Amino acid sequence: MPAYHSSLNELPDIRQVGNLAILPIKTKYRGPAPLADPAEADIIDETLDLFRANSLFRNFEIKGPADRLLIILILFVSDCLAKIGASRTVPNQLEATKLLNTLAVDNFPIPGDANFPLNAHYAPPANRADAEYLRGYLTQVRQELAQRLVEKLYADGTGKPSKWWMSFQKRRFMNRSLGS
Template sequence: MPAYHSTYNDEPNVRQLASISVLPLHTRSRGPAPPPVDPSRPDIVDEAIDLFRANSLFRNFEIKGGADRLLIYLILFISDCLTRIAASNPTWTKHEALKQLASHAVDHFALPGDANFPLSSLYAAPASRADAEALRQYLTQVRQELVARLVEKVYGSSDTPSRWWLAFTKRKFMGKSLS
């Protein structure tokens, strides 16, 4: 059974930065992401959260476009966030998790083309310094939005994380990790 791919791979006229599609977001945080054309359609963050559990079971993933590259990045970031929640001692409350992960989302991180970027073989380096900065701003915005939605999913209405979500910290999508 093949892995699940992004529905945004076939979108026309999508800007590419370092072979990553810059896709529209339903977001409250400021950044370069374009506004969604169809507000009722789930965005890439919703897709990443929905496909995380199924795709985390796969060690191989055929990339079909720039949206899949963004999906891979987001799935690995979700895994990193869940690992941080699971490793917290004592276990973070919902508010603490949101605060800690929001801080993690804006921390400095490696981009494609950097020596310490773990997925260098799958991504092209940014064409210029301006493209690298635009990519950093976009990924920061996407990471912030993902953290806000992920904490809502993992904690729900309780103050303790769902063990069902945290069980996926043992799985490594494609055998990779962002940290």
């Protein structure tokens, strides 16, 4: 059974930096990301929907630039769950929000950096301006993803993260980690 791919691979006229798609998102955070239609699902919704199913796969065939972004976001969700699971006490929703927002804005490698774990699959940005744009875009997407992940984790109102999500904290999509 193959892994699930992004339905956004076929969108026309999508900007790319390197070979990574710059997709519109629904967000309240400031940044360079184009704004998506609030009525339609964006790449963050798709990441959260596909995370648990795709995290079971060791191999993933990249079918387009949106899949490259999906891979980075799935690996970031893994890192978020690992960060919450590694804390000494089970964090409440507010503590988890602070923890993951800090993780989202921390310095992280982008494609083309020497310590980016998937450089074999990603083209580096063409110039320094593109690299800064990509870093800003990924920071904004990571912040929004962390916010929506916390909402999903604590949706049941018990004050504890969902065991159905936390059970995936040790799973590694493609046996990789972004190394946060």
